[in-house]
Structure formats: C-alpha cells, structure tokens
Amino acid sequence: MTLRPILIHPDPRLKKACPPVTEITDDLMQAAEDMLETMYDAPGVGLAAPQVGLLARMFVMDCVKDPEAAPRPMVLINPAVTWTSAETNVYEEGCLSIPEQYAEVTRPAEVRVRWTGLDGKEQEEHFTGLWATCAQHEIDHLDGKLFIDYLSPLKRQLITRKMEKLKRDRARG
Ligand code: K1U
Ligand code: ZN
Numbered sequence: 133m134t135l136r137p138i139l140i141h142p143d144p145r146l147k148k149a150c151p152p153v154t155e156i157t158d159d160l161m162q163a164a165e166d167m168l169e170t171m172y173d174a175p176g177v178g179l180a181a182p183q184v185g186l187l188a189r190m191f192v193m194d195c196v197k198d199p200e201a202a203p204r205p206m207v208l209i210n211p212a213v214t215w216t217s218a219e220t221n222v223y224e225e226g227c228l229s230i231p232e233q234y235a236e237v238t239r240p241a242e243v244r245v246r247w248t249g250l251d252g253k254e255q256e257e258h259f260t261g262l263w264a265t266c267a268q269h270e271i272d273h274l275d276g277k278l279f280i281d282y283l284s285p286l287k288r289q290l291i292t293r294k295m296e297k298l299k300r301d302r303a304r305g
Contacts, residue, residue, distance in 0.1 A: 133169045136184040140302075141230050141295050147276045150187045153209050156252055160190070164207045164250060167192045176228045178266040180273030183229050191270035195262040208247040211271055214256065216240035223265045225279045231298070233291050237282045239268050 139146055153160060163186055171179040171192055178193040190209045196202070221241035226234045243264045246256040259267050269279060280288045 134166050135173055136163075136166050136170050138170065138174065138179075138183050138228050139185055140299055141227075141278060141280075142292055143229075145182055145185055145187065146229055146273070146278065148182065148187060149276045150182055150189045150274045152189050153248070156209065156248075156250060160188070160209075161250055163188075164190065164192060168194075168205050168207070171228075174228050177262065178270045179228060180270045182273055182276075189274045191274065193263070193266050193270060195266050197262070207250050208245065208267075208270075209249065211245050211247040211267070211274070213243050213268070213271060214246050215244040217242035221265065223262070225265065225269060227269070227279055230278065230280060230291060230295060233280075233294065235279065235283055235287065235291075237265075237269075237279050239265055243267060245271075 163181065167179050167181065167184060170184065177195045178191060180191040181188045189211065190207065191211065192205065192207050194203055194205045196204050217240045219241040220238050222236050222238050224234050225237045241264060242258065242260045244256060244258050245267050246254065249255050272278070280291050
C-alpha cells in the first residue's frame with residue numbers, strides 16, 4: 133500500500149465532474165486500498181478519488197470515531213443518493229484538500245446511497261449523522277464541488293487566498 137499525495141485547492145482536477153467507473157480493474161482496487169491508507173494517515177473520515185488526482189466516481193470513508201471500536205472501511209464506486217430526509221443537519225465540515233479550514237454546512241440529515249462495491253455487487257444503505265454528512269461531502273467531490281462552494285463568495289475567496297499562500301509556501305519548502 134502507498135500513501136498518495138492529496139491535491140490542495142485550488143486545483144482544476146478538484147473542479148471536474150468525474151466519469152463513472154466502467155470496470156473494476158486491479159489498478160482501481162489498488163487505488164481504493166491506497167486511498168484508505170491515505171485517509172487514515174491524514175487523518176480523515178473520507179477521501180474521494182479526485183483528491184488524489186484520479187478522475188473516477190469512487191470514494192472511501194470510515195466514520196467510526198471511537199478508537200476502541202472496530203474500524204469500518206468502506207469503498208463506494210459510482211455512488212448515487214436515492215433518498216434524502218427533509219430534516220437537515222448543520223455540521224462544521226473540513227476537507228483534506230483545504231487543510232485547517234472549517235465552516236458550517238447545512239445538508240439533509242439522513243440519506244440513502246446506492247453504490248457498487250469492490251466485489252462488483254450493488255449495495256444500498258441508509259446513513260445518518262457524520263456518515264450521512266461525509267457521504268454527501270464525498271459525492272460532491274465527484275461532481276467537482278467543494279464545501280466552500282456552499283459559503284458566501286467573500287468567505288470562499290478568503291479561504292482560496294489562504295490555500296494559494298499555503299501552496300506557495302510549501303513549494304518554497
Ligand atoms: O473529503 C475530505 O476532504 C475528507 C473530510 C471528510 C469530511 C469531514 C467532515 C465532514 C464531512 C466530511 C475529512 O475527513 S476532514 C478531517 C476530519 O473531519 C476528521 C479527522 C480526524 C478525525 C475525525 C474527523
Ligand atoms: Zn473534502
């Protein structure tokens with residue numbers, strides 16, 4: 133398994149809608165394994181393929197927060213939201229592509245998601261709490277959307293400028 137570098141906003145690859153996965157190849161399975169390792173290492177609770185420069189509709193997540201509990205690594209290929217609750221939830225979201233920036237985002241509190249697993253089988257599950265928020269955040273990534281796109285243009289610009297500076301500083305070493 134290999135840690136893959138996480139792209140930092142702004143990057144054109146984070147703004148593109150990803151095409152569906154048409155075949156579950158060895159390369160895709162390797163990418164899913166690497167993404168899980170990269171997510172746990174960050175640490176994060178989710179990671180979408182475009183965040184590691186792979187334009188494909190796939191994300192990984194594990195929202196088990198209790199360090200004593202068993203982990204639940206999930207790989208979701210071609211995910212689609214099939215139902216959303218009318219009730220909404222406000223969560224202070226972060227993003228591994230926008231480090232150390234957090235903002236409240238309102239989304240449906242519960243969702244049903246259908247996807248294909250790494251074994252090629254269709255699955256569907258009802259998500260609540262952080263799982264629901266994370267699944268929606270990751271599906272947004274697959275559509276080229278970031279959590280800052282829910283903020284005012286002014287807040288978004290402020291965060292984007294901070295990220296441009298972070299990238300300049302990192303490039304200088
Ligand atoms: O997609 C990403 O950039 C990952 C992101 C997912 C996410 C976080 C919060 C709300 C919705 C979606 C993260 O994992 S940011 C890091 C984070 O939230 C976290 C890190 C360690 C422990 C618990 C949470
Ligand atoms: Zn993110």
